[in-house]
Amino acid sequence: MNTSRRSLLFGGLLDGLREARRNAGAPSAGPLRPPGAAPLAEYIELCRDCTSCVTACEPGIIKLHRAPDNPGHPLWDKAVVDVSQRSCQLCADFPCIAACPSGALSADRSPAIGTARVTDSCLTRQHMYCELCRDSCPGDVDALRFGALGRLEIDEAACVGCGECVLRCPLSPAGLRVVVRHAANR
Numbered sequence: 001m002n003t004s005r006r007s008l009l010f011g012g013l014l015d016g017l018r019e020a021r022r023n024a025g026a027p028s029a030g031p032l033r034p035p036g037a038a039p040l041a042e043y044i045e046l047c048r049d050c051t052s053c054v055t056a057c058e059p060g061i062i063k064l065h066r067a068p069d070n071p072g073h074p075l076w077d078k079a080v081v082d083v084s085q086r087s088c089q090l091c092a093d094f095p096c097i098a099a100c101p102s103g104a105l106s107a108d109r110s111p112a113i114g115t116a117r118v119t120d121s122c123l124t125r126q127h128m129y130c131e132l133c134r135d136s137c138p139g140d141v142d143a144l145r146f147g148a149l150g151r152l153e154i155d156e157a158a159c160v161g162c163g164e165c166v167l168r169c170p171l172s173p174a175g176l177r178v179v180v181r182h183a184a185n186r
């Protein structure tokens with residue numbers, strides 16, 4: 001098989017795996033709160049469910065939390081972020097924050113929405129080579145590291161939880177997921 005045909009087939013396989021993983025549901029534990037969100041208890045008080053940030057988010061990743069299987073969740077009806085289909089673009093002007101009238105989102109707080117974690121699915125955890133997510137960090141974030149024996153590691157202090165690395169992983173379930181940094185604080 002020539003190289004271009006092999007590349008084509010490999011690319012098609014990866015596309016198929018990516019599609020299957022996306023259809024399998026959200027890889028992120030959460031729910032995550034939008035950029036600039038207040039600590040959890042304060043956020044629950046401040047978020048008025050007004051949907052201004054939902055409307056302001058061009059990629060459409062902010063939604064009101066209405067998961068039918070979890071109506072008692074403290075974030076029920078509050079604005080949350082779903083990076084399972086599209087990543088947070090960390091928009092230069094953070095229109096989600098600018099749109100918030102209540103202080104639930106503020107430019108004075110960190111824009112990080114969570115942090116990525118490597119899961120047991122990651123090929124580098126199974127002594128295999130893979131670097132498909134290597135260049136996924138936005139801008140200067142640079143939170144992905146390939147350490148000893150090629151093991152993927154996350155610099156959680158640098159990671160902003162945008163979710164792009166999760167979307168780049170062709171596995172189902174993905175070899176990474178985005179989780180809330182600290183349940184109570186961020």
Ligand code: SF4
Nearest residue numbers: 057088089090091096
């Ligand atoms: S930074 Fe941009 S993409 Fe991210 S949640 Fe805000 S508006 Fe949406």
Ligand code: SF4
Nearest residue numbers: 047048050051053100
């Ligand atoms: S704009 Fe602010 S108050 Fe309105 S839904 Fe979003 S986070 Fe809540």
Ligand code: SF4
Nearest residue numbers: 137159160162163165
């Ligand atoms: S490690 Fe993943 S979630 Fe974290 S900033 Fe980089 S691409 Fe985004």
